[in-house]
Amino acid sequence: MVRKVSDILKEKERTYSFELFPPKTKRGMRKLFETANILKDLKPDWFAVTYGAGGSTREFTTDIADELQKKFGVPAMHHLTCVGHNKDELRTIIGKLKEKNICNILALRGDLPEGLSYWKPPPEELEYCYQLVDLIRSYDDFFSVGVAGFPEGHIDCPDKESDSRYLKIKIDAGGEFVITQLFFDNNDYFEYVERVRKIGVTAPIIPGILPVIDYQALLRMCRTCGATIPQRVHDIFKPLDGNAEATYEAGVEFAVKQCDELLERGAPGLHFFALNKVEPTREILNRIKHFR
Numbered sequence: 001m002v003r004k005v006s007d008i009l010k011e012k013e014r015t016y017s018f019e020l021f022p023p024k025t026k027r028g029m030r031k032l033f034e035t036a037n038i039l040k041d042l043k044p045d046w047f048a049v050t051y052g053a054g055g056s057t058r059e060f061t062t063d064i065a066d067e068l069q070k071k072f073g074v075p076a077m078h079h080l081t082c083v084g085h086n087k088d089e090l091r092t093i094i095g096k097l098k099e100k101n102i103c104n105i106l107a108l109r110g111d112l113p114e115g116l117s118y119w120k121p122p123p124e125e126l127e128y129c130y131q132l133v134d135l136i137r138s139y140d141d142f143f144s145v146g147v148a149g150f151p152e153g154h155i156d157c158p159d160k161e162s163d164s165r166y167l168k169i170k171i172d173a174g175g176e177f178v179i180t181q182l183f184f185d186n187n188d189y190f191e192y193v194e195r196v197r198k199i200g201v202t203a204p205i206i207p208g209i210l211p212v213i214d215y216q217a218l219l220r221m222c223r224t225c226g227a228t229i230p231q232r233v234h235d236i237f238k239p240l241d242g243n244a245e246a247t248y249e250a251g252v253e254f255a256v257k258q259c260d261e262l263l264e265r266g267a268p269g270l271h272f273f274a275l276n277k278v279e280p281t282r283e284i285l286n287r288i289k290h291f292r
Contacts, residue, residue, distance in 0.1 A: 097185025
């Protein structure tokens with residue numbers, strides 16, 4: 001029986017999970033499962049599988065999640081988005097997940113397809129994440145449903161207070177836990193938790209951790225998702241740009257300190273954006289004081 005993330009969070013003081021993305025090649029797919037085979041020895045509470053930026057590899061997500069559960073006995077959380085699907089297509093996907101016993105879903109609005117700066121669904125179709133949560137919830141209590149959180153506020157949201165209200169709407173619709181976007185200033189996370197608690201959000205809020213191993217890749221990723229790179233992060237990593245070994249060492253050191261503080265101050269776990277790599281996630285976990 002595959003365990004629900006919501007049940008795991010009720011039973012454990014801290015959880016540790018790894019996010020993977022669907023590769024575009026057969027070689028990448030083989031490498032993905034080799035990586036997961038090593039990461040499973042760290043005893044993750046679940047793997048998460050993304051839905052592909054703009055839908056480019058989303059057709060592989062279900063197969064990967066299914067295979068991870070079968071091969072390694074670790075629950076897989078399937079990302080699912082509104083963008084690019086009508087309700088009939090979403091019902092078909094959700095039904096397939098149920099058939100395969102994939103009972104954990106991270107419900108998202110989703111990234112826009114490449115080249116689009118605006119998206120509006122046809123009338124009667126889903127536009128917002130809370131509507132997707134509501135649709136998933138129509139399948140009795142089979143699924144455990146998580147939603148995304150944005151400590152700095154969503155890139156398209158006018159202010160943090162509005163962003164907090166939108167999170168509550170998603171939780172009220174049936175979201176049971178929150179996984180945050182990457183951030184590098186822990187104060188953003190703690191202020192976010194305090195802000196949403198004040199308006200009645202009681203769900204666990206799990207910080208998303210991105211280890212820095214490539215400065216230029218970090219710049220590109222944060223431009224895309226809207227996350228802020230604090231000046232102290234630039235000060236650490238910009239001088240190391242092009243020096244892979246030094247960047248890796250500094251990235252591990254930064255992440256270990258970040259994770260230790262998060263756990264010391266009450267975060268319910270850590271969700272690593274592993275980028276289909278074993279390292280540096282494994283090294284970071286092995287160095288975290290509070291791991292297990």
